[in-house]
Every structure is written in structure tokens, then in C-alpha cells.
Amino acid sequence: MLDSFDRALLNLLQRDDSATAEKLAESVPLSPSAIARRLRRLRSEGWITATVALLSRRLTAQRLRAIVTLQLTEHADQEGKRALLARLDAAPQVQFCYELAGTVDLLLLLDCGDMAEFNHLVETLLESEPIVRRYETSFVKRELKFAPFVDLAPRRT
Secondary structure (H helix, E strand, C coil), X not given: CCCHHHHHHHHHHHHCCCCCHHHHCCCCCCCHHHHHHHHHXXXXXXXXXXXXXXXXXXXHCCXXXXXXXXXXXXXXXXXXXXXXXXXXXXXXXXXXXXXCCCCCCEEEEEEECCHHHHHXXXXXXXXXXXXXXXXXXXXXXXXXXXXXXXXXXXXXX
């Protein structure tokens, strides 16, 4: 289980994974060696699954990004749903996919170089899938906030 030191380290790492144990020790009251051991444990236990670099908006601003909502035909067709989810997972243009409760079944964020790539992706991924009853697309005009961080502060009861 995670203790308060682990949560504090994870909160800091979400914003800067390149911080050294010495730098982290300025905010978390542990020695750098204790922090390094904890970080190795957090990674080996799967609490940290990946380290990524977030690109500057200068590099991504000209890309075509779309939010796509999907309604599936029949919820009983679990094999068809699994096949669709596997294809979505394998497509590098699908940046995230959420399963939702309500009238929409799936929410996707697609990132494409241009409209031709988007059209090809939609035709091959969605229009060719019999389990997709309907989909709707909204194109991203500009990114106003992107903060994929989870605050791991202790929960209050």
C-alpha cells in the first residue's frame, strides 16, 4: 500500500519525472537514498507504469485533433466489442479511449497529421466495424488546458 511519502513522491513525479532524488528530498522529508529505493519499488510494483515526455504546443498546435463519441450496436456482442477495442488500442492516432456510462459508449481523442489521415482512420477503424452504430466528431480548435495529473493527497472521510 502507498503511504504519505509514496503519495508525495508520486505527486511530484507526475509534474517532473526527471527530478533527482536530491531534488525530491527538498520537498519530501526523506534522504535521497531512501527516495531512490522508494522510486525503484514504486516502478517495480507497477505504481509508475511509464515515463513520458509531454511535447510543447509549438509542435502539436498544427495537428488535427478530434474528439469522437461512439454508440455501439449491441452490448451483448462482447467479441465484437473486444475486437474493436483491440483495434483502437493498436492505432497510434488514438490517444485515449474511455468507456462511458450513458448514451455514449466510448469517447476517443484522435490525433492526425491532416484531414486525409483522419478520414482514412475513421473509414478503417469505425465505418468498417459492424458493432459501431453511430459516431460523432468534434474537432479541437485549441488546447486550453492539458493537466493529466492525479492528486494523491490523503482522502478525507
